[in-house]
């Protein structure tokens with residue numbers, strides 16, 4: 088399948104105390120589920136659904152459900168390919184060393200076969216049952232996460248998550264395209280919001296798990312440029328994020344049902360980013376501002392996209 092060895096992790100890596108799997112052992116379904124990064128994908132799928140609901144077309148529920156399912160499955164496939172490729176890195180970090188590949192509970196070939204089955208299946212069904220625009224964007228988002236982010240940028244540059252993070256910004260655009268067959272200004276703004284949200288989302292987390300990335304040799308910003316510069320960048324990305332998040336309202340694409348929660352959410356986000364920028368703590372114990380901004384970033388995106396779809400449904 089992959090041409091990769093059938094050892095549970097990349098060549099030369101310790102097995103973290105786990106016995107290699109017998110070649111006939113299919114593995115536990117829970118490990119396959121873990122390969123899909125279900126917690127992260129929940130927000131991906133939610134933003135896709137909100138993109139679909141915000142579109143000015145009443146899509147047939149079966150088609151809508153199929154489209155969202157395909158996005159969820161493709162996201163899972165991309166997450167599994169990410170873990171297939173970077174089992175060596177995951178083995179080096181506390182946060183990730185319990186994953187199925189570094190822990191030796193699945194082989195790399197099992198992960199690759201599973202991921203390709205999901206990727207090909209989801210794109211094919213999207214193309215046949217929904218439309219080609221949505222299927223094309225789905226392919227692009229998988230390729231972006233796996234090739235651009237995971238293979239090309241992650242180990243090379245601290246800008247990895249800025250450019251590669253665009254992968255996670257596609258889903259609402261795919262949801263919209265599934266309903267309409269095209270992409271207009273509002274789905275592009277949704278893309279822009281997630282694109283600009285990703286750096287503060289991730290760097291606030293990376294500030295307090297920095298040592299993990301240093302040990303793995305991944306050039307994340309706090310490792311390569313230090314805490315102060317990372318905190319400055321969190322605030323720098325928050326400014327255009329707030330602008331993009333308020334743009335649908337300012338441009339008259341949405342009404343107050345979006346405008347009022349968007350204003351409140353963005354004031355809180357901006358205040359959180361200012362607190363992060365002003366924090367001087369060197370130790371994770373003193374990084375309450377960073378921990379709070381990371382946690383809030385997830386709530387922010389959920390609430391912002393829920394408000395956007397609600398507004399469009401009210402206007403429709």
Ligand code: HEM
Nearest residue numbers: 126127130131134248251252255256281285288289292385
């Ligand atoms: C390159 C871009 C991104 C990077 C590097 C990144 C990284 C991370 C990391 C390291 C975590 C913490 C641990 C984990 O659950 O693995 C996390 C959590 C999370 N991320 Fe991101 N993320 C990115 C983009 C996104 C996007 C686009 C979304 C959704 C739209 C998202 C949603 C989430 C959620 C929901 C969590 C919490 C998971 C939990 O509760 O455990 N992330 N992210």
Ligand SMILES: CC(C)=CCC/C(C)=C/CC/C(C)=C/COP(=O)(O)OP(=O)(O)O
Nearest residue numbers: 127131158161162165169228229232254255
């Ligand atoms: C439809 C589709 C293909 C969607 C997938 C796009 C997507 C969710 C991209 C987000 C990227 C992400 C979760 C990065 C996590 O970073 P990492 O992989 O470096 O995290 P790790 O250190 O936890 O492995």
